[in-house]
Structure formats: C-alpha cells, structure tokens
Amino acid sequence: MNFRPRQKEEPEINLIPFIDVLLVILIFLMLSTTYSKFTALQLTLPVADAQQLRDHPREVIVSVAADGRYAVNKSTLEGKRVEQVAQALTEAATAGRDSVVIISADAAAPHQSVVTVMEAARRVGLSQITFATQSSATAGK
Secondary structure, X not given: OOOOOOOOOOOOOOOHHHHHHHHHHHHHHHHHOOOOOOOOOOOOOOXXXXXXXXXXXXXXXXXXXXXXXXXXXXXXOOOOOHHHHHHHHHHHOOOXXXXXXXXXXXXXXXXXXXXXHHHHHHHHOOOEEEEOOEOHHHHOO
C-alpha cells in the first residue's frame, strides 16, 4: 500500500489570451473614437456642409470670439491689433511657412476681426488659410 500524500496540481490561469483580447478591444476603441477640438473662447461656428479636416501637426488655430477677442492655439491674446496677432502667429507656426491657419470665428464675430487675422497671416507669410465650420446637422443642437 502506498500511503504517501499525493501532491495536488494547482490550477493555472493562462493570462495571455485574456491580454490579447483586451489589446484588440483597446485598438478597436482607439480607432473608432472621435476627438473634438475645444477652443479657449466660447464660439458658435458658421454652418456649412463640408468634409471635416483631421488633426495635423502644422495647424495654427485662431479663434475669434463674438466680441472680437482672439486666441491662438488656445492661448488668449490681450490686444486686438494686427501686429499682436501676427506676433502670436509667428510663435505658433512651428512648421514655418508650411503651417495652415484655421480661422475658427464665431458666427456673430465682426467681419473686421476675421480680416485682421487674415492680414496678420499675410504679414507673417502664412498663405494657407481655411475656416472652421460646423455641419448643418449639429447646428441645431
């Protein structure tokens, strides 16, 4: 008779398939998530049905509030003169003359404020200018 105590095998949980499934879910969520840009000023964008632009590292976003205040890449400017906006654009344009200026103006912003941003971009040598809008589907919300 064999009275020696038997060693019980401990059950082992294999974590590798669990980690694989989590990584697949993480990649799926990263690819399917949309990101919104938030500006430093509260804006109501004009409405247009155009294709949305993706994030690019050479973008310079200039926000124009309804009262004519400016923000360049989320940092608010103190003044409203062309020289001050041009100086801020020079500092924000990391890609140099290849930078794209995106004017995100409030629908009620004065026309002169938008022209001031365009003039400042011209003085700095930034010729690629586009305007941010919201789609008509999200305008009613």
